[in-house]
Amino acid sequence: MRILCWKCSGHGSATCDVCHGRKVKATPGSDGTLSFFACSACGTTGKSQCQLCQGSGWIDHPDSAPRTPPYIKDPLAGTWTATGGAWVISKTNTGYQVVEHGAAGPVGEGRVTSFDGDTVVVSISNKIMGHRQDVMRLRGNFLRKVNGFPITYSRC
Ligand SMILES: [Zn+2]
């Protein structure tokens, strides 16, 4: 896999190391004055070939060593459906927010008040049924309600 050279951003050229892009070289003479010469290293373009990509603008991506860790799916964030309803759980800076959907659209909202990786406590205000607290057990792609009437939500 080839990726865009990060050193030259794909331009294939870098600032000339000899004249630092000024296209001329300043050489101090014996009397202290500077003499300017056209830079021969870059042919007075001020640029040299990018050393990293040899001017091609592309470098080989080390496939065996990915620079970013693999994306880890959030255990709770996502859409969960059950008979006659669904939860859309989204992760925010302050925790998980839950929007409860009925057949006709959103009917309530709440948040996860406790989650230890196994037990999920959800506090929800439903327009019809009022406020309630659901205690759920998380098993992979299933959320099973363990207090009150048993409902199982499965992840979409
Ligand atoms: Zn130069």
Ligand SMILES: [Zn+2]
């Ligand atoms: Zn380059």
